[in-house]
Amino acid sequence: GAGVSQTPSNKVTEKGKYVELRCDPISGHTALYWYRQSLGQGPEFLIYFQGTGAADDSGLPNDRFFAVRPEGSVSTLKIQRTERGDSAVYLCASCLGGSGGYNEQFFGPGTRLTVL
Amino acid sequence: ILNVEQSPQSLHVQEGDSTNFTCSFPSSNFYALHWYRWETAKSPEALFVMTLNGDEKKKGRISATLNTKEGYSYLYIKGSQPEDSATYLCAFNNAGNMLTFGGGTRLMVKP
Numbered sequence: 167g168a169g170v171s172q173t174p175s176n177k178v179t180e181k182g183k184y185v186e187l188r189c190d191p192i193s194g195h196t197a198l199y200w201y202r203q204s205l206g207q208g209p210e211f212l213i214y215f216q217g218t219g220a221a222d223d224s225g226l227p228n229d230r231f232f233a234v235r236p237e238g239s240v241s242t243l244k245i246q247r248t249e250r251g252d253s254a255v256y257l258c259a260s261c262l263g264g265s266g267g268y269n270e271q272f273f274g275p276g277t278r279l280t281v282l
Numbered sequence: 283i284l285n286v287e288q289s290p291q292s293l294h295v296q297e298g299d300s301t302n303f304t305c306s307f308p309s310s311n312f313y314a315l316h317w318y319r320w321e322t323a324k325s326p327e328a329l330f331v332m333t334l335n336g337d338e339k340k341k342g343r344i345s346a347t348l349n350t351k352e353g354y355s356y357l358y359i360k361g362s363q364p365e366d367s368a369t370y371l372c373a374f375n376n377a378g379n380m381l382t383f384g385g386g387t388r389l390m391v392k393p
Contacts, residue, residue, distance in 0.1 A: 169325065201381060206373055208286070208383030209326075222379060257326070268314050268333060271381065273326040 168192070170274035172258050178280045179248055187243040187277045191260030198241050199271060200233055201257040209257055215241060248281045255279075284308055286374045288384035295362050302358045303387040305372030309353035313377040316353055317357055319386050320386070321368045329357075329370075362391045 171190045179185050191198050197216055201209035211225040215235045223233070230248075235241040245252055255278050259271040285357040286307045293390035295301050307315065314333045330339045335350040343360045359366055369388045 197379070201383075203383075206385070208288075208373075208385045209381075211380035211382065214379045216379075225380065268331060270316070270328045270331055272328070273318075275323065275325045 170258055170260050170272050172274035173255075174277060174278050176273065176278045176280075178282065180282050181248060181250060183248050183281075185245050185248055185279065186251045187245075187256050187279070189241045189243070189258030189260075189274060190274055191239065191241070191258070192262075193239075195262050195272070196238070197259035197261040197263065198235060199259040199261070200241070201259065202245050203276070204253075212243070212256075245279075248279075250281050251275060253279055253281045284374060284376065284382040286384040287371065288370075288372055288387050289334045290387060291385065292388040292390070294390045297362060297364060299362050299391075300358065301355050301362055301389065303370060303389075305355045305357070305384050307353050307355075307372070307374040307382075307384075308376065311350060311376040312350045312374075313351075314348075314375040315348055315355050316373040316375070316381060317355070318373065320370040320371055321369050326371060329347050357387075359389075362389070362393050364391045367391045381388065 173188045200212040203209040214222040218238045230246045234245045255276040257276045259273045261271045313315045318326040330346045332348040337348040341360040348355045369386040371386045373383045
């Protein structure tokens with residue numbers, strides 16, 4: 167009964183570099199979410215997948231951010247031309263079924279991204 | 283933009299004290315209110331999913347109440363223990379698929 171896993175746990179990169187963050191959801195969970203927690207704030211929604219498709223990407227801050235989930239399981243969040251303001255903890259969550267409203271979202275431990 | 287607020291931002295209590303904190307959220311288009319407990323370097327852990335006005339849920343020494351008409355939820359911890367030290371997050375859902383989180387209450391329990 168593995169939970170949601172995220173790799174790497176920590177990532178330090180330089181301004182302008184490209185990074186990929188990976189999320190392995192709980193097996194059988196069709197819904198997958200990415201959130202970002204900046205220092206001193208609560209997690210903020212980035213994108214939601216239902217199966218392979220991005221059902222809602224309204225939280226992505228700009229076009230440097232992109233996420234994929236090609237087989238409806240593992241998801242990768244990609245950040246191009248990283249900026250210092252991208253430094254945050256990136257959380258992934260998965261959920262059984264189509265709506266996270268009533269259903270519990272199960273979170274991974276997050277990836278702490280630091281952009282120098 | 284949905285406004286979900288938590289107070290206080292941080293709280294220091296002695297072991298054995300009981301404590302409570304507040305989450306306020308929009309009272310319109312309510313769907314569900316989630317409480318999470320997040321310890322450093324671990325995954326946020328779900329405590330409660332609350333959906334009905336007047337709901338009261340309990341898990342061990344932790345309980346929560348919900349008032350959807352006025353838009354608030356209280357989380358109570360009875361007889362705090364050092365292992366209760368964590369950040370407690372509430373998250374509001376208004377029938378969309380994402381959760382809108384408050385800023386969290388950081389609880390520190392001194393032995």
